[in-house]
Amino acid sequence: xxxxxxxxxxxxxxxxxxxxxxxxxxxxxxxxxxxxxxxxxxxxxxxxxxxxxxxxxxxxxxxxxxxxxxxxxxxxxxxxxxxxxxxxxxxxxxxxxxxxxxxxxxxxxxxxxxxxxxxxxxxxxxxxxxxxxxxxxxxxxxxxxxxxxxxxxxxxxxxxxxxxxxxxxxxxxxxxxxxxxxxxxxxxxxxxxxxxxxxxxxxxxxxxxxxxxxxxxxxxxxxxxxxxxxxxxxxxxxxxxxxxxxxxxxxxxxxxxxxxxxxxxxxxxxxxxxxxxxxxxxxxxxxxxxxxxxxxxxxxxxxxxxxxxxxxxxxxxxxxxxxxxxxxxxxxxxxxxxxxxxxxxxxxxxxxxxxxxxxxxxxxxxxxxxxxxxxxxxxxxxxxxxx
Numbered sequence: 001x002x003x004x005x006x007x008x009x010x011x012x013x014x015x016x017x018x019x020x021x022x023x024x025x026x027x028x029x030x031x032x033x034x035x036x037x038x039x040x041x042x043x044x045x046x047x048x049x050x051x052x053x054x055x056x057x058x059x060x061x062x063x064x065x066x067x068x069x070x071x072x073x074x075x076x077x078x079x080x081x082x083x084x085x086x087x088x089x090x091x092x093x094x095x096x097x098x099x100x101x102x103x104x105x106x107x108x109x110x111x112x113x114x115x116x117x118x119x120x121x122x123x124x125x126x127x128x129x130x131x132x133x134x135x136x137x138x139x140x141x142x143x144x145x146x147x148x149x150x151x152x153x154x155x156x157x158x159x160x161x162x163x164x165x166x167x168x169x170x171x172x173x174x175x176x177x178x179x180x181x182x183x184x185x186x187x188x189x190x191x192x193x194x195x196x197x198x199x200x201x202x203x204x205x206x207x208x209x210x211x212x213x214x215x216x217x218x219x220x221x222x223x224x225x226x227x228x229x230x231x232x233x234x235x236x237x238x239x240x241x242x243x244x245x246x247x248x249x250x251x252x253x254x255x256x257x258x259x260x261x262x263x264x265x266x267x268x269x270x271x272x273x274x275x276x277x278x279x280x281x282x283x284x285x286x287x288x289x290x291x292x293x294x295x296x297x298x299x300x301x302x303x304x305x306x307x308x309x310x311x312x313x314x315x316x317x318x319x320x321x322x323x324x325x326x327x328x329x330x331x332x333x334x335x336x337x338x339x340x341x342x343x344x345x346x347x348x349x350x351x352x353x354x355x356x357x358x359x360x361x362x363x364x365x366x367x368x369x370x371x372x373x374x375x376x377x378x379x380x381x382x383x384x385x386x387x
Contacts, residue, residue, distance in 0.1 A: 026047065026049060026117070027049070028049045028050065028051045028052070028053050029049070029050065029051030029083065030048075031046065031047070031048050031072065031075050031076060031079060032046065032047040032048070032049075033046050033071075033072045034046065034093060035047045035090075035113070037109045037110065037112070037113040038113055038116055038117075039109070039112060039113065039116075040109050042094075043092075043093075043094050043105065043106060043109035043110065043113075044071075044092075044093045044094065045071050045090045045091055045092050045093055045094075045110045045113070046064075046071035046072040046074070046075040046090070046091045046093060047075065047088075047089070047090050047091075048075050048078070048079050048082050048083075048088070048089040048090075049088060049118075050082060050083050050086050050087065050088070051083060052086065053088070053118075055118070055119045056119070057119065058119050058120060058121040058122075058124075059086060059087065059088050059118065059119060059120055059121060060085075060086065060087045060088070060120075060121050060124035060125075060126065060222075061087065061088045061089075061090070061114065061118075061120040061121070061124070061125050061126065062078060062082065062087050062088070062089045062090075062126045062127070062128055062150075062215075063090055063091070063092075063107075063110065063111070063114075063125070063126070063127045063128070063137070063140075064078070064089060064090065064091030064092070064127070064128050064129060064133070064137075065091065065092055065095045065103065065106075065107075065127070065128070065129035065130075065132075065133030065134075065136040065137055066091060066092075066095070066096070066129065066130055066133045067096060067097040067129075067130060067131040067132035067133050068096055068097070069092065069093055069094055069095060069096040070093075071090075071091035071092050071093040072091070072093075073091075073130075073205065074089070074091035074128065074129070074130070074133070074205075075089050075090070075091045077205050077206070077208070077211050078128070078211055078215065080208065080211075080212060081211060081212045081214075081215035081216070082215070084212075084215075085215055085216070085219055087126075087215065088114070088118055088120065090110060090114055092106040092107070092110050094106035094109075095107065095133065095136055096132070097131070097132035103136045107136070107140060121227075123147060123227040124147050124222060124227055124228070125144075125146050125147060126146060126147055126148050126149065126150070126218060127140050127141055127146055127149050127150075128149065128150035128151070128152070128214075129150075129151070129152065129154075130152040130153055130154075130204075130205050131152070131153045131154050131179070131203065132154065133152075133154075134149075134151040134152050134153060134154040134155065135154050135155070135156065135157040136157075137149050137150075137151060138151060138155060138156050138157060138169075139157045141165075141167045142156075142157075142165075145166065145167075146167050147167060147168065147218075147221075147222065147225075147227060148167050148168040148169065148170070148218050148221060149167060149168075149169050149170070150169075150170045150171075150172075150211075150214045150215075150218070151169060151170070151171045151172070151183075151186075152171075152172050152173075152205050152206055153172070153173050153174070153177050153179050153183075153203050153204070153205075154179050154182065154183075155171065155179075155182050155183060155186045156186070159182060161185045161186050161188070161189035161190065162189060162190060163189055163190060163191050163192075164190075164191060164192050165190065165192050165194075166192075168192070168193045168194060168218070168221045168225075169186070169190065169193075169194040169195075170194070170195050170196075170197075170214045170217050170218065171183045171186060171187065171194065171195070171196040171197070172196070172197050172198075172199060172206040172210060172214070173196070173198055173199075174198070174199055174200070174201035174202040174203060174204060175198050175199070175200055175201070175351050176201070176202045176351050176354050176355055176358075177201070177202055177203045177204075177355065178203060178355050178358040178359045178362065179203065180198065180355055181300065181303050181304060181307070181355070183196050183198070184196070184198075184300055185304075193221055193224075195217055195262055195266070197210060197213070203358075216238055217266070219234065219238075220235075220238060220266055220267075223235070223270070224269065224270065235267075235270060235271070239263070239267060239271065242259070242263050243260075243263060243276070245259060246259035246260045246263060247260075247279075252289075252292075253283045253286050253288070253289035253292075254283075254289050254292045254293055254296070256283055257280050257283040257284055257289065257293075260276050260279060260280050260283075261280055263276060264276050264277055264280070295348065296348060299348040299349060299352050300352075302352070303352045303355065303356060306333070306356055307356070307359070309329075309333070310330070310333070310360060312326075313326040313327075313329050313330045313333070314326070314330070314367060314368050314373075316329075317330075317368060317370045317373055318370075323370075327370070327372060327373060327376075330373060330376065331376060334357075334360070334376065334377075334379075334380055336353075337353045337356050337357050337360075337380075338353075338357070338380060339353075340352075340353035341353040341354045341357055357380050360377060360380070361377050361378075361380050361381045364377045
């Protein structure tokens with residue numbers, strides 16, 4: 001999806017926060033796949049209302065966007081969390097990858113309709129999306145005072161990392177997702193509250209347990225920013241659950257340290273985390289853990305460097321004096337990646353090679369018109385499917 005401004009979305013907040021209590025009744029506690037917008041029947045969205053919904057109370061709202069206009073996929077993913085924590089979830093059936101004006105019309109129509117039907121909490125408006133839909137969600141938050149975004153398999157609409165945001169971000173990506181490095185760069189650059197979780201998988205919506213974790217993290221951040229009342233029982237349960245997962249038998253020291261570090265960061269100011277900080281320090285003194293962390297960092301750095309090299313080589317294809325050398329370099333690179341990607345043993349290097357092959361072979365014709373290079377890339381598309 002090309003970068004854009006979604007200028008019309010400055011309307012979003014004023015529309016969403018003026019709810020009409022006498023709106024058309026819709027079923028509670030079940031997914032409604034296709035709610036037609038009252039003012040524009042060409043626009044619709046999938047919806048989940050908590051079973052306890054009533055217009056007398058203001059509810060958190062999660063607006064969703066799918067790259068293939070499959071609103072129901074987003075709503076089904078967050079249905080359990082929405083019921084447990086009392087969120088309205090609405091996901092557009094029109095917004096999709098392509099021109100930004102399509103998504104702009106979808107967002108404006110959906111928010112107007114939500115405003116006409118439901119009572120939402122103006123301080124607790126959230127957006128989520130997968131892939132190109134995540135870029136829509138992030139663009140809305142960049143231009144409107146949303147409380148947070150759950151970004152699945154993509155980040156900013158311009159792919160440029162920021163150091164500060166006015167909203168919180170929970171990002172997810174699979175370890176073989178071709179946008180893995182983009183989420184890692186977002187994580188490394190951002191200093192305001194955020195969390196990025198890498199799961200075992202590809203370019204997909206997060207697993208159900210991670211979707212629940214994302215909503216719980218938004219609840220925690222809402223408490224920390226005083227837009228949700230403090231709930232000691234919730235905080236204790238969340239702390240105990242995450243601490244158990246981080247220190248369970250069989251969790252390797254690196255994963256344990258990463259989970260504990262995220263736990264400490266999330267709960268600082270809410271409880272004493274000194275014991276967990278000491279545990280992290282102990283884990284990281286383990287030579288094997290230090291080597292594993294360094295290896296992971298080195299693989300990520302090498303992947304970033306490879307992408308930079310590819311950009312230079314592809315630019316060189318457009319220059320007659322450097323074309324042959326650039327094409328040869330690309331051929332050698334692809335052969336190396338193919339060998340690593342075809343390894344039988346699972347490894348960080350194999351995952352990186354498979355991600356890179358997916359990146360290079362996807363939408364190649366949008367990056368280059370060199371016929372020989374495009375023919376070469378066709379030979380490697382075999383490696384863009386599966387793990």
